[in-house]
Amino acid sequence: MTYALDTQLNRTIFLTTMSRTQTHTLLGMDREELTALVSEADESGYRAKQIMDAVYRQRVESLAEISTLPQGFREELAASGVTVGAARIENKFVSQDGTLRYLIAFADGQSVETVWMPEGDGGEAGDGSEAGDEADSSLGISGTKAPSEKDEAVAALKRCATPKPSRSTICISSQVGCAVDCQFCLTALLGVKRNLTAGEIVGQVCAVLKDQKVSPPEDRINLVFMGMGEPFLNYENFMKASRLLVEAVGIAERRMTVSTAGIVPRIHDFGQETIRPKLAISLNASNDALRTRLMPLNKKWNLEMLITAAREFPLRTREWITFEYVLLGGVNDTPENAKEAAGLLRGLRCKVNLIALNPGPGIDFTTPAAERVTAFQNILREAGIPAFVRRPRGRDIYAACGQLKRTVAAATSPEPRLQSISPVAEG
Numbered sequence: 001m002t003y004a005l006d007t008q009l010n011r012t013i014f015l016t017t018m019s020r021t022q023t024h025t026l027l028g029m030d031r032e033e034l035t036a037l038v039s040e041a042d043e044s045g046y047r048a049k050q051i052m053d054a055v056y057r058q059r060v061e062s063l064a065e066i067s068t069l070p071q072g073f074r075e076e077l078a079a080s081g082v083t084v085g086a087a088r089i090e091n092k093f094v095s096q097d098g099t100l101r102y103l104i105a106f107a108d109g110q111s112v113e114t115v116w117m118p119e120g121d122g123g124e125a126g127d128g129s130e131a132g133d134e135a136d137s138s139l140g141i142s143g144t145k146a147p148s149e150k151d152e153a154v155a156a157l158k159r160c161a162t163p164k165p166s167r168s169t170i171c172i173s174s175q176v177g178c179a180v181d182c183q184f185c186l187t188a189l190l191g192v193k194r195n196l197t198a199g200e201i202v203g204q205v206c207a208v209l210k211d212q213k214v215s216p217p218e219d220r221i222n223l224v225f226m227g228m229g230e231p232f233l234n235y236e237n238f239m240k241a242s243r244l245l246v247e248a249v250g251i252a253e254r255r256m257t258v259s260t261a262g263i264v265p266r267i268h269d270f271g272q273e274t275i276r277p278k279l280a281i282s283l284n285a286s287n288d289a290l291r292t293r294l295m296p297l298n299k300k301w302n303l304e305m306l307i308t309a310a311r312e313f314p315l316r317t318r319e320w321i322t323f324e325y326v327l328l329g330g331v332n333d334t335p336e337n338a339k340e341a342a343g344l345l346r347g348l349r350c351k352v353n354l355i356a357l358n359p360g361p362g363i364d365f366t367t368p369a370a371e372r373v374t375a376f377q378n379i380l381r382e383a384g385i386p387a388f389v390r391r392p393r394g395r396d397i398y399a400a401c402g403q404l405k406r407t408v409a410a411a412t413s414p415e416p417r418l419q420s421i422s423p424v425a426e427g
């Protein structure tokens with residue numbers, strides 16, 4: 001009788017406490033938080049694992065779907081305002097190259113974009129997510145040695161000869177909009193609306209995995225934090241999401257890459273994390289004057305501070321830093337720029353991804369000619385720096401690098417073909 005009264009009291013306290021709690025979504029809670037939740041409700045500890053499995057592995061969207069929990073407990077959770085907090089796919093746009101741009105909405109009506117890049121045409125190479133792949137290690141990215149044509153041919157042969165499970169990449173957002181104001185980026189035009197919670201960051205991944213009917217680790221999924229926002233300006237939520245993606249969703253750390261515009265203090269913090277994605281740095285200029293013009297945050301953290309942080313970054317075995325360099329026609333793509341960039345990066349265990357500008361309305365730069373891009377790449381390679389040209393994915397649906405702005409009109413270049421799919425209509 002006493003036990004029954006205690007139990008009833010605990011449940012009453014649980015309901016009262018939960019109704020005052022700000023976070024009511026299961027998505028975003030880690031093992032400790034879920035353990036505390038079930039304990040407060042006077043349920044057994046193993047219920048926490050059941051909730052984790054349901055939310056992160058089965059990717060349920062409602063409490064009613066968590067069939068492993070007793071009906072009464074589900075009702076109590078619902079009565080106390082707890083929801084799963086699943087992200088909702090509001091719309092999706094399909095590119096002629098197979099890339100999908102998702103518009104993903106959250107409870108407060110804000111939305112972000114998340115991009116799915118399927119494997120198949122090699123376009124994923126150089127997306128910054130391929131560390132740990134055997135084919136890439138055969139390219140000699142281990143310091144200052146650039147891959148030769150022979151190395152690449154051998155790697156390509158190996159890729160053909162060895163059957164592998166599919167490899168797709170999800171590009172996720174960390175903020176609604178962005179405050180960094182890179183002059184070549186459409187997202188910057190939005191400004192920043194708010195940070196995403198850890199649950200909203202993980203929720204994008206869960207929504208896309210469910211929609212694509214794939215599941216890590218059985219399916220090899222790469223993840224890049226290169227969508228809307230600067231992850232290091234939403235550091236705690238980004239890191240919590242990263243841990244959940246590894247421990248709960250099942251995506252390997254080595255398949256995740258975060259890109260920063262150069263928030264130097266957070267680069268130092270990031271290097272101390274036990275579980276973390278790989279690091280990519282958005283460089284985009286070869287000297288301070290140019291970088292400050294293109295990326296105003298360079299006034300606060302200049303190239304010397306940035307490159308020092310990169311040199312001090314504690315890399316793991318077979319890990320390297322990726323530098324991204326968006327090439328803008330006639331602005332930062334000259335042979336002198338390439339030589340300067342090579343000088344900055346010399347001796348760093350790094351590679352460079354070269355991205356010819358993806359155009360968009362309101363962006364006052366042009367895409368460089370292909371031969372300028374190749375010339376830039378060759379200068380870096382001759383200086384011993386592995387450099388890759390990243391082919392744009394989904395440019396026709398505004399899904400490519402720097403194009404994420406919740407655009408619903410068709411792109412103008414190249415060959416526009418925008419097909420909007422209503423997820424509701426699709427069923």
Ligand code: SF4
Nearest residue numbers: 178180182185188229
């Ligand atoms: S490039 Fe990245 S950091 Fe810069 S404005 Fe765009 S989203 Fe923000």
